[in-house]
Amino acid sequence: xxxxxxxxxxxxxxxxxxxxxxxxxxxxxxxxxxxxxxxxxxxxxxxxxxxxxxxxxxxxxxxxxxxxxxxxxxxxxxxxxxxxxxxxxxxxxxx
Amino acid sequence: xxxxxxxxxxxxxxxxxxxxxxxxxxxxxxxxxxxxxxxxxxxxxxxxxxxxxxxxxxxxxxxxxxxxxxxxxxxxxxxxxxxxxxxxxxxxxxxxxxxxxxxxxxxxxxxxxxxxxxxxxxxxxxxxxxxxxxxxxxxxxxxxxxxxxxxxxxxxxxxxxxxxxxxxxxxxxxxxxxxxxxxxxxxxxxxxxxxxxxxxxxxxxxxxxxxxxxxxxxxxxxxxxxxxxxxxxxxxxxxxxxxxxxxxxxxxxxxxxxxxxxxxxxxxxxxxxxxxxxxxxxxxxxxxxxxxxxxxxxxxxxxxxxxxxxxxxxxxxxxxxxxxxxxxxxxxxxxxxxxxxxxxxxxxxxxxxxxxxxxxxxxxxxxxxxxxxxxxxxxxxxxxxxxxxxxxxxxxxxxxxxxxxxxxxxxxxxxxxxxxxxxxxxxxxxxxxxxxxxxxxxxxxxxxxxxxxxxxxxxxxxxxxxxxxxxx
Numbered sequence: 001x002x003x004x005x006x007x008x009x010x011x012x013x014x015x016x017x018x019x020x021x022x023x024x025x026x027x028x029x030x031x032x033x034x035x036x037x038x039x040x041x042x043x044x045x046x047x048x049x050x051x052x053x054x055x056x057x058x059x060x061x062x063x064x065x066x067x068x069x070x071x072x073x074x075x076x077x078x079x080x081x082x083x084x085x086x087x088x089x090x091x092x093x094x095x
Numbered sequence: 096x097x098x099x100x101x102x103x104x105x106x107x108x109x110x111x112x113x114x115x116x117x118x119x120x121x122x123x124x125x126x127x128x129x130x131x132x133x134x135x136x137x138x139x140x141x142x143x144x145x146x147x148x149x150x151x152x153x154x155x156x157x158x159x160x161x162x163x164x165x166x167x168x169x170x171x172x173x174x175x176x177x178x179x180x181x182x183x184x185x186x187x188x189x190x191x192x193x194x195x196x197x198x199x200x201x202x203x204x205x206x207x208x209x210x211x212x213x214x215x216x217x218x219x220x221x222x223x224x225x226x227x228x229x230x231x232x233x234x235x236x237x238x239x240x241x242x243x244x245x246x247x248x249x250x251x252x253x254x255x256x257x258x259x260x261x262x263x264x265x266x267x268x269x270x271x272x273x274x275x276x277x278x279x280x281x282x283x284x285x286x287x288x289x290x291x292x293x294x295x296x297x298x299x300x301x302x303x304x305x306x307x308x309x310x311x312x313x314x315x316x317x318x319x320x321x322x323x324x325x326x327x328x329x330x331x332x333x334x335x336x337x338x339x340x341x342x343x344x345x346x347x348x349x350x351x352x353x354x355x356x357x358x359x360x361x362x363x364x365x366x367x368x369x370x371x372x373x374x375x376x377x378x379x380x381x382x383x384x385x386x387x388x389x390x391x392x393x394x395x396x397x398x399x400x401x402x403x404x405x406x407x408x409x410x411x412x413x414x415x416x417x418x419x420x421x422x423x424x425x426x427x428x429x430x431x432x433x434x435x436x437x438x439x440x441x442x443x444x445x446x447x448x449x450x451x452x453x454x455x456x457x458x459x460x461x462x463x464x465x466x467x468x469x470x471x472x473x474x475x476x477x478x479x480x481x482x483x484x485x486x487x488x489x490x491x492x493x494x495x496x497x498x499x500x501x502x503x504x505x506x507x508x509x510x511x512x513x514x515x516x517x518x519x520x521x522x523x524x525x526x527x528x529x530x531x532x533x534x535x536x537x538x539x540x541x542x543x544x545x546x547x548x549x550x551x552x553x554x555x556x557x558x559x560x561x562x563x564x565x566x567x
Contacts, residue, residue, distance in 0.1 A: 017290070017293040017294070018293075019336075020263070037260070037264060040260065041256075041257075041260040044256060044260070044290060045256060047286060047290070048252070048256060048286050048287060048290060049286065050253065050256065054253045054256075057217060057253075058217065058253065058256060058257045061217045061218065061220075061221050061257060061261070062257065062260065062261050062264070064221075
């Protein structure tokens with residue numbers, strides 16, 4: 001059985017949405033990040049519980065690229081967020 | 096060289112209606128909105144001004160009228176509101192993400208729509224924004240503005256979630272600012288409420304009053320009460336960065352509760368303004384037993400509610416009586432506004448097409464097809480003619496530059512011989528009130544409210560043009 005990778009926000013991350021950016025601060029490590037453009041949009045989509053389908057579609061139209069390219073871009077961003085410690089993997093869900 | 100106290104009037108009062116006079120008790124209000132002028136004077140001074148300005152003859156200053164005031168009033172206004180001309184230049188872009196709504200308001204015609212009406216396609220939304228931002232750039236404008244109407248826009252939340260960041264990106268690419276405004280019923284979850292409070296510049300939230308009224312007038316489609324959710328949303332919006340405006344529909348049944356509602360809003364929320372709107376009668380409202388408020392009752396209760404709001408620093412709004420605005424059209428119609436329907440029509444008005452079609456009007460400006468916007472130039476020019484210059488009924492009304500005749504679709508102007516209708520009367524009372532309030536003469540407003548004869552003299556005067564008024 002394939003297992004989907006499920007991400008969640010690291011619990012020590014606090015975030016605030018500003019006019020042009022979304023600011024993230026890790027309360028434990030004091031590290032911070034500024035998200036804008038596609039990244040800020042994906043962050044909002046996830047926070048608003050958009051379906052993955054809608055996220056892919058939104059990113060595709062935002063960037064003016066085919067959905068396959070949008071999927072690739074989303075995965076790149078998620079991997080980056082995971083690497084720097086913004087999100088972490090939780091128990092995988094069976095697919 | 097002319098002596099200091101002599102000026103020449105450019106105005107021919109019989110032809111121009113830029114200066115008005117209204118009886119206010121034993122005084123007269125001289126009102127010239129295009130000259131940014133208002134004054135309370137006695138009968139002798141009013142008559143002198145009329146005679147002095149009549150016929151373009153020379154005016155000799157007196158101790159009553161200062162020379163500089165006479166000079167201001169004698170000159171043609173520098174800025175006379177005019178219909179749009181030239182290249183298509185939208186006042187804003189309107190998006191209708193969906194015609195669907197999760198409410199079944201007792202007075203709303205939208206509930207007759209099939210709930211399966213389609214949401215706007217993201218490809219269409221993208222094309223609309225690209226087209227609009229390109230127009231903003233071509234017209235060398237520094238600000239773009241996008242307004243969301245419905246149905247309920249949040250029933251197509253994916254359209255909002257995509258278009259806001261996309262429009263920001265496109266605006267940044269052409270070097271302009273963009274602001275966002277949404278009209279909503281507030282019935283969505285907390286996450287969306289927080290998001291909206293952060294990303295929108297202006298939110299217009301419909302809330303008809305306390306729980307009993309809101310639940311009765313604005314239930315969910317499945318009959319559930321909406322007040323708990325909308326109240327929570329209003330609290331979230333109050334704490335957010337968006338400017339919040341509450342819109343409250345008033346019926347004959349709720350007119351007497353306007354002051355209680357105003358007080359409740361002030362205690363519970365932090366709006367910039369509260370807009371009280373009288374019910375627009377329709378077959379739907381007749382079917383559900385709702386009636387529009389009596390004009391006099393509405394105006395009197397509006398003024399009482401306004402005083403409560405103003406004490407809290409909240410702006411009372413009557414859409415047709417806003418004296419800060421000078422305009423030729425009450426609404427986005429005739430101002431080149433492009434409102435995109437979910438089907439891709441470019442409309443001048445957000446109402447359902449059948450509403451204007453039944454009045455014999457065509458407010459469709461074009462369409463977006465296969466990614467290409469197509470404007471019908473004849474339609475654009477025809478819609479531009481829908482302005483107060485072409486409403487003879489309004490020609491001699493002192494409120495014409497603020498109200499501009501009201502809604503082009505729903506306010507059918509009355510027969511001149513029958514006098515003012517309900518909407519005209521309430522607009523005239525509230526406009527007069529707002530002018531006197533701006534002059535810091537609320538005492539005179541109270542005197543008028545206590546003296547129906549005096550209020551009627553001002554309100555029912557058939558012509559307000561200075562040349563026409565009988566100074567008895």
